[in-house]
Amino acid sequence: MSPLTYQQALDYLYSFVDYSLTRQLRYSPEKFDLGRMQAFLKLLGNPHLKYPTVHVAGTKGKGSTAAMIASILQAAGYRVGFYSSPHLEDFVERIQINQEPISHEVLAALVDEVRPAVARIERLTTFEITTAVAFLAFLRAGVDVAVVEVGLGGRLDATNLVQPEVSVITSISYDHMKVLGETLGQIAREKAGIIKPNTPVVVAPQRQEALTVIREVAEQQAAPWFRVGDDIRYRVASHSLDGQAFWVWKAADQPEVNRWLEGEVEDWRPLQFEIPLLGAHQVDNAATAFAAVEVLRTRGWEIPVEAIARGFQQVRWPGRFEILQREPYLVVDSAHNQDSALKLRLALEDYFPGRKVVLIFGASEDKDIEGMLRELLPKAQMVIATRSFHPRAIEPEALVELVHRLGYPARVVVPIEEALAYAMSRVDENSLVLATGSLFIAAAIRQTWRERFRV
Structure with a gap:
């Protein structure tokens, strides 16, 4: 077989049916088979077991939390692999070394390398092959640690063959119900499937139904668990459009915090960190990342407080409540439940x-x-229904029909370039443009803005 070009590598990856994206499919062992992934990785020499990992699952916030953990580890001097999905604009964003995507040439070479093994394993999916390529990329790059984000669920996810230093479960909410289960408890059980025997797990603030299930699984696995909001406590200190600061402290420090809060001590205060990511939910994610780093520190990892501060300040995670411009305001977000x-x-x-919102939605x-619309429409001045190139994107006409049924004005504007141009023509000093509904919409708007509207 001749070497692949980058486009040929992508065409090859996408030629495999990705069961995790198939409509109406149950999350079943017949389709999501870790034995198949295990056999595949064994043919490749089990690269995922050659370096330490941090494993991050959850419905929302897992990408942000994983990115913060990776940034902190890098700031502490470690060479860090980072695996996440989906990508925003370029496929190689999924596989990063020290916050830089691997090159197109490296991806093509690695895909080429795994093709003989792929041919020996039946029914591999796009995500499984990509995950194995990521594990190989980290090995080839000589990483000291890899931060690995779960793709879907957890229990049967292709990433769930790592043996992590710490597992992390971020906020759990309703998403992929046809795949993961109809109740929060069922979804939580799938996410908690990443918990390994005797391996610590950090749990972000959760609704009680999810928390009860996670506690049960952790106890079954004899896994020490650390609750953010209980074992690790925090609060927002300040926020602006440029970023936000937060205080964080351990439960054992609460008596000292009490005295500080009441002004009884002047020479002590809890740790304060700053992040460039906006929204109170990002402080939840930052506190979760801090808790995971604290677990690593107790396991012998050298991560000075100064590195934690620097890692938080330097994290990059675009497309999440990201302000692209301020006159007029243009915001993109990847909210999708x-x-x-x-x-x-x-x-x-x-x-x-x-401020009212000119809402670009797909x-x-x-x-x-x-x-999603019931949450966002009360802020909407009008809705511009559009669609990305994703094959599962809903038709804009169906969106308009739904928005009208909910009692709000809407119109179809496609393609996305025209949708953004129309939105920018309708915004004024009392409103802003918001593009959301999926990561694909956020990505397309970002790219269009850079190419045609950047001021």
């Missing part, structure tokens, strides 16, 4: 009180579109 749409609306009310047809 009702809970994330609620967090987005709260962030809008916090950062832009009183989504995948398998999402809770009505739930």
Whole structure:
């Protein structure tokens, strides 16, 4: 076989049916088979076991949290691999070394390398092959540690063959219900499937139904678990459109914090960190990242407080409540379920009180579109229904029909370039343009803005 070009490598990867994206499919062992992935990785020499890992699952916030952990580890002097999905604009964003995507040439060479092994394993998916390529890329790059984000669920996810130093479970909410289960408890059980025997797990703030299941699984696995908001406590210190600061402390320090809060001590205060990411939910994610780093520190990792501060300040995670420009305001966000749409609306009310929104909206047809719209429409001046090039994107005409049924004005504008141009022509000093509904919409708007509207 001749060497692959980058485009040929992508065509090859996408030629495999990715069961994790198939509509109406149950999350079943017949389709999501870790034995198949295990056999595949064994043919490649089990690269995922050649370096330490941090494993991050959750419905929302897992990417942000993983990015912060990776940034902190890099700031501490470690060479860090970072695996996440989906990508925003370029496929290689999924596989990064020290916050830089691997090159197109490296990806093509690695895909070429795994093809003989792929030919020996039946029914491998796009995500499974990509995950193995990431594990190989980290080995070839000589990483000291890899931060690995779960693709879907956890228990049967292709990433769940790592043996992590610490597992992390971020906020759990309703998403992929046809795949993961209809109740929060069922979804939480799938996410908690990443918990390994005797391996510490950090748990972000959760609804009680999810927390009960995670506690049960952790106890079954004899896994020490650390609750953010309980074992690790925090609060927002300040926020602006340029970033936000937060205090964080351990439960054992609460008596000292009490004295500080009451002004009884002047020479002590809890740790304060700054992050460039906006929205109160990002402080939840930052506190979760801090807790994971604290676990690593107790396991012998050298991560000075100064490195934690620097890592938080230097994290990059575009497309999440990202302000692309300020005159007029243009914001993109990747909210794609009702809970994330609620967090987005709260962030809008916090950062832009009183402003109405010219809403550019597109989504995948398998999402809770009505739930998202019910959260966002009270802020909307009007809705511009559009679609990305993703094959699962809902038709804009169906979106308009739904928005009208909910009692708000809407119109179809496609393609996305025209949707953005129309939105920018309708915004004024009392409103802003917000593009959301999926990561694909956020990515397309970012790219269009850079190419045609950047001022």
